[in-house]
Amino acid sequence: MRLRNPFGRKPKEFPSHLWTQCPMCGEMLFNKQLERNNRVCQKCGHHFKLDAAGRIELLADPRSFSETEADMVSSDPLGFVDSKPYPERIAAAQAKSGHKDAVLTGDATISGIPIVLAVMDFEFMGGSMGSVVGEKLTRAAERAFAERKPLVIVSASGGARMQEGTIALMQLAKTVAALARLDEARIPFISVLTDPTTGGVLASFASLGDIVLAEPGALIGFSGARVTSETIGEKLPKGFQRAEFLLEHGFVDQVVPRPQLKERIAFFLNSFRIAGQDLRWSL
Amino acid sequence: MLDRIVGTRRAAEGNGHLAVEAGLVTDATQLAAGRPTAWQAVQTARNITRPHALEIIGRVFDRFQELHGDRAFRDDPAIVGGIAELAGRPVVIVAQQKGASTEENIQRNFGMPYPEGYRKAIRLYRLAEKFHLPLVTLVDTPGAYPGPEAEERGQAEAIASSIQLMTRLATPIVVVVLGEGGSGGALALGVGDVVLALENATYSVISPEGCAAILWRSASEAERAAAAMKLAGPDLLDTGVVDALIREPAGGAHTDHDATAAAIKTALVAQVERLARVPMADLLSLRYERFRAFGTIVEPSSGQAPAPPQPWWRRMLRNPMRGGES
Ligand SMILES: [Zn+2]
16 A cells, blocks of 8 residues: 655654554555555565564464463573663563563464474564573474474574573574484474574574575574674675575575465475375385 | 483582592582682683694694595685594594684684684584594684675574584584683584583683673673673583583693693593493483583473473484484
């Protein structure tokens, strides 16, 4: 829907609880319409961030998602305090997001195929991976292994959670070890990279999908663009660390627009599921 | 529970005394009083005169033959590796290499590997597995190189693949953190059956400066960030990130390279000897469990974690088809 502004109305006539301005094309978008369009700008196709609930609605068949480990919370292993104690930051993020940490995991079907689904939520402390994210993803992989179901992880994360120190770093090894077992058992793992996927999350499970898909324009990289820019002391080229940049350099299989994401995942799972079953019965 | 350092069943009072005889510290209380602060450890770990990988390799191993290149792009000087003998036993070594001078540091990229460095490491890990050679890795890096070429060549993918391969590599792995254990770039060499660290080494999820810049919005708060992240040796023992510390000479490793290397050699010989006797399937499941155990979570409703129907390692032990057997 395109809105013209023929009478020179000021932006305040677009109150933010009703309207959102597209950062790419500047179009004023009616919030309800934007939600209906899975938070993709109707005019230019810009992909807004999607929270965990919106992501599940997008990918899982209606009412098929049943959450596991919903009440798992982190303790504060280091007694970490910066400008605020870590437990206060968690409490604030829980109040804001309505869930306990930065990932939701559970069982679902996707176009009728039973899968284990994990979706990260950037709104929860930047989607950072600490003990809870690491444990939930590891259990998701272990459940996928035990029940011989494909695993789909949708990432949205700034990386490891600094407030859990080296314990957070160890989650990289923990999740990746569980995925190694999945790999050896030839159970498919599809990794979907969304805006943003950086740092320790990209340097662990998110890079290791049998298929790696990315959403258009998503920021995807190892180092924060600011760090990279400071390292070389110059501005970075346009499009650096975007999904299309990774596609060009060979680190994602496809850049898939959000409206096509579900059917694309289902296509790969269907292809793999048949091969996997043949293999399973022949053993 | 098996003691990870001495390999025997852990006695009620712990097996610390056995480890002490081998020059290892397995409990922070064994360290001298007045131990350095986190920030002092950061400074010591970064000291440019601290012994770096090739110096340690030259003193600990015999007949080191360096192997070069990732077979795809180039040879990364920030990662060195090769084959050498440890007390007569051939092993594969992979290490991060810093320089002892500014000039050498520029050549070694300050010990910050590129993706091709990690891919060289991966190649050497496979070599170790293929020819049944124990793997020794030496960690000493501020972090993986964050520049644009590294991004173009897939820094994250290289690190992820390296970590994953180490979790399932069918050969004993001993990791020694020599100086700085800088985040994912360090962990790419850091997954092992035993993880040791020099007394003043550090291991952190992000550099103190980086943490301070993000959480305190000022790099000058690095000292506070270092303390908060608990990145120094005694903290790493407490959290189980390292299994034991190797004592440094009084004043730090930089004051006596020979003594430091001798202590590392004693520890390595004992660990490689012990691990070489563990059946491969057990080794792999113990390695899995070592890293599986990290995390501090609370589940109010369930009380305890619902275990998967059958643990991984049991399946692994029963089904050699899946790669548990060597
Ligand atoms: Zn737009």
